Amino acid sequence: MSSTDMLQVISKNGKAKRGAEPNLPKKTLLAMYEAMMQTRLLDERMINLQRQGRIGFYVPSTGEEAAQVGSCMALDDTDWLFPSYRVPGLFLMRGVDIQHLVANCFGNEADLCKGRQMPVHYAFAEHKLVSISSPIGTHIIHATGLAMAQKLKKDKGISAVYFGDGGTSSNDFHSGLNFAGVAKAPVLFICTNNQWAISVPIEKQTASETIAIKGEAYGMPGVRVDGNDVLAVYDACKKAADRARKGDGPTLIELMTYRRGPHSSSDDPTRYRGNQADEWLDRDPILRFRKYLEVADMWSEKQETELIERLKAGINAEVKKGEAAGQPSLETMFTDVYANVPPHLREQYENLVRDEGTGHEPDPDAAFPL
Amino acid sequence: MSSITMVQAVNDALREEMRGDDDVVVLGEDVGINGGVFRCTADLIDEFGEERVIDTPLSESGIIGAAVGMALYGLKPVPEIQFSDFIWPAFDQITSEMAKMRYRSGGQFTCPMVVRTPYGGGIRGGHYHSQSPEAYFTHTPGLVVVIPSDPYDAKGLLKAAIRCEDPVIFLEPKRIYRAPKMDVPDDDDYVVEIGKAAVRREGTDFTITAYGAMVAVALEACEKAAEQGWSGEVVDLRTLLPLDEDAIIQSVTKTGRLVTLQEATKFCGFSSEISAIVAEKAIDVLEAPVKRVSGFDVPFPYTLEHVYMPHADRVLKAIEGVMTY
Ligand SMILES: Cc1ncc(C[n+]2csc(CCOP(=O)(O)OP(=O)(O)O)c2C)c(N)n1
Ligand SMILES: [Mg+2]
Numbered sequence: 001m002s003s004t005d006m007l008q009v010i011s012k013n014g015k016a017k018r019g020a021e022p023n024l025p026k027k028t029l030l031a032m033y034e035a036m037m038q039t040r041l042l043d044e045r046m047i048n049l050q051r052q053g054r055i056g057f058y059v060p061s062t063g064e065e066a067a068q069v070g071s072c073m074a075l076d077d078t079d080w081l082f083p084s085y086r087v088p089g090l091f092l093m094r095g096v097d098i099q100h101l102v103a104n105c106f107g108n109e110a111d112l113c114k115g116r117q118m119p120v121h122y123a124f125a126e127h128k129l130v131s132i133s134s135p136i137g138t139h140i141i142h143a144t145g146l147a148m149a150q151k152l153k154k155d156k157g158i159s160a161v162y163f164g165d166g167g168t169s170s171n172d173f174h175s176g177l178n179f180a181g182v183a184k185a186p187v188l189f190i191c192t193n194n195q196w197a198i199s200v201p202i203e204k205q206t207a208s209e210t211i212a213i214k215g216e217a218y219g220m221p222g223v224r225v226d227g228n229d230v231l232a233v234y235d236a237c238k239k240a241a242d243r244a245r246k247g248d249g250p251t252l253i254e255l256m257t258y259r260r261g262p263h264s265s266s267d268d269p270t271r272y273r274g275n276q277a278d279e280w281l282d283r284d285p286i287l288r289f290r291k292y293l294e295v296a297d298m299w300s301e302k303q304e305t306e307l308i309e310r311l312k313a314g315i316n317a318e319v320k321k322g323e324a325a326g327q328p329s330l331e332t333m334f335t336d337v338y339a340n341v342p343p344h345l346r347e348q349y350e351n352l353v354r355d356e357g358t359g360h361e362p363d364p365d366a367a368f369p370l
Numbered sequence: 371m372s373s374i375t376m377v378q379a380v381n382d383a384l385r386e387e388m389r390g391d392d393d394v395v396v397l398g399e400d401v402g403i404n405g406g407v408f409r410c411t412a413d414l415i416d417e418f419g420e421e422r423v424i425d426t427p428l429s430e431s432g433i434i435g436a437a438v439g440m441a442l443y444g445l446k447p448v449p450e451i452q453f454s455d456f457i458w459p460a461f462d463q464i465t466s467e468m469a470k471m472r473y474r475s476g477g478q479f480t481c482p483m484v485v486r487t488p489y490g491g492g493i494r495g496g497h498y499h500s501q502s503p504e505a506y507f508t509h510t511p512g513l514v515v516v517i518p519s520d521p522y523d524a525k526g527l528l529k530a531a532i533r534c535e536d537p538v539i540f541l542e543p544k545r546i547y548r549a550p551k552m553d554v555p556d557d558d559d560y561v562v563e564i565g566k567a568a569v570r571r572e573g574t575d576f577t578i579t580a581y582g583a584m585v586a587v588a589l590e591a592c593e594k595a596a597e598q599g600w601s602g603e604v605v606d607l608r609t610l611l612p613l614d615e616d617a618i619i620q621s622v623t624k625t626g627r628l629v630t631l632q633e634a635t636k637f638c639g640f641s642s643e644i645s646a647i648v649a650e651k652a653i654d655v656l657e658a659p660v661k662r663v664s665g666f667d668v669p670f671p672y673t674l675e676h677v678y679m680p681h682a683d684r685v686l687k688a689i690e691g692v693m694t695y
Contacts, residue, residue, distance in 0.1 A: 115672055115673030116671050116672055118494075121496070136456075166428040169428040170429055170459070171459050197399070198399070198400045199400045199402070199403060199404030333666065334668055337669065348667060355687050360674070360676055
């Protein structure tokens, strides 16, 4: 395989290419299908909440479910993940309760990040899912540094970082890959190439023939994968993970897909690409995998209906739980800035409570424009 | 005259300057067909084409660094940084390169250009879409730092900035991007002079210095103070660097009391400079210690944004403090 070919396992009609299938038990395959469906349904529910004004902002990952689920399935729970803002599936795969994701989107007192970040900027230390930052690309080099630490400490784990095609233009993409190449760090650079960075198409992001090819310049393999084919994604990531674990160093993985929805709940993509997204409807990753499972006699219409009903009910129940909490206390604005609250912050907090009390109503007119 | 928002004012200023000078170019993320995520560069690409309205790859150091190169050649680039919170990859290009080019080359090279970027809170954007970074730039010799507080100034100051011989950081208070509208001249030659503050309300008992979205908050606080019989004067700084010290000293000399107002965190904030200047040059006119109203010294929060942001009642408390000292 060269870094300009595209790896594919399942063809459009659901048939597997001979000899290309990874050896996965039925149970795992069905778990992957379920995780993809859960990701889709969660996104739909959250977008709905946003439209109803119950959460301020959301970033859907519609059409990118195979990229999330296939890659995460190829990793161990002890591996560290550096997610982007468009990979809710990773959190579901790692077993984070949906109510925690919901609490984050509400920014309420049940949110583990204490309502300090915008929606979808999750962090779950317990699951080795590192805090998401808005600035694009900054976490790519963190993953390299963490992998260097894993190598130093002879840790069996590896690290994996998720970013978009836009992210490949950031300074820290360059440093991240360069450092990792030199250090032979056990890290997977997983680029979800959904062909858009807000309104900027991939042709304006890079003049490279592919993103995968950039790996070669940093001394690592680059592989290009059909990102709507969950088995191909799994296979490429598993091989790269095995390689990293063996001490053979990093891999750049380009997952080709398409950002079907808006960049975020504040974006109107018809302004810059018309109805182009419709062309990708029949390349839907969930549909493709479902066909595969049906061809292999592992899935039926009845199972599909039952699954969707069960997942929806679960999501609704969790949304209720996650939404129930109140606003974070005023104190949370001043804690965690440092290990201990220093005197000037204590003074500012005490003055605030003395002058204004603890009751504050949010501004109903504030709305996030992007 | 047309009645327009600040977004439209920025757009008009860009269009007029691009029409008047072929060397003016716009570059940044999503500034082309999308017209900028806040629509400040809307439709410019239709009139001036892809070569003068450039959608760049996602790299802020690339955007500013490329603009520096263009400016060295003689173009007048007006790069946009989508949110000022994302300006930091370009900090080196701004502070080490753009700001120092003239000085380090003995005046042989210059890079006049305008870095436009929305800043400030009030839009539920959490800490990466809300910060006020002005003090990082006012700490850098060689930079001009401008912040308009209404559509009239946004247009006039931006046009002046594009014609300025020095590099300008042009911070746009996004909270008031779309409201309120205001009558703004259509005349090509109208500019607002850089380096001059404006008195937005005259008063005799206390002075408030403010800029950007905080000017409206200062005015609201003055209304409330008037109910108690206190007469406030509001000085809108408009240009932070070089600062119109005379306007501040003049006002404080008249009123004898000073409240400074900013959204940014307090410690080493721009207001600290104002209070130091007044202490050095006019301490004898003060009848009360200066009070600084600002954001708290914490990262900008999400849910508690409305607590973090200075509001009129918090300013009133400071006014009470200087009036009853
Ligand atoms: C350093 C930086 N610059 C600009 C932005 C604004 N911004 C947010 S997302 C985005 C596009 C990112 O595109 P890509 O990396 O392809 O990821 P995708 O959104 O497609 O998943 C931009 C420009 C940012 N968050 N950080
Ligand atoms: Mg993208």
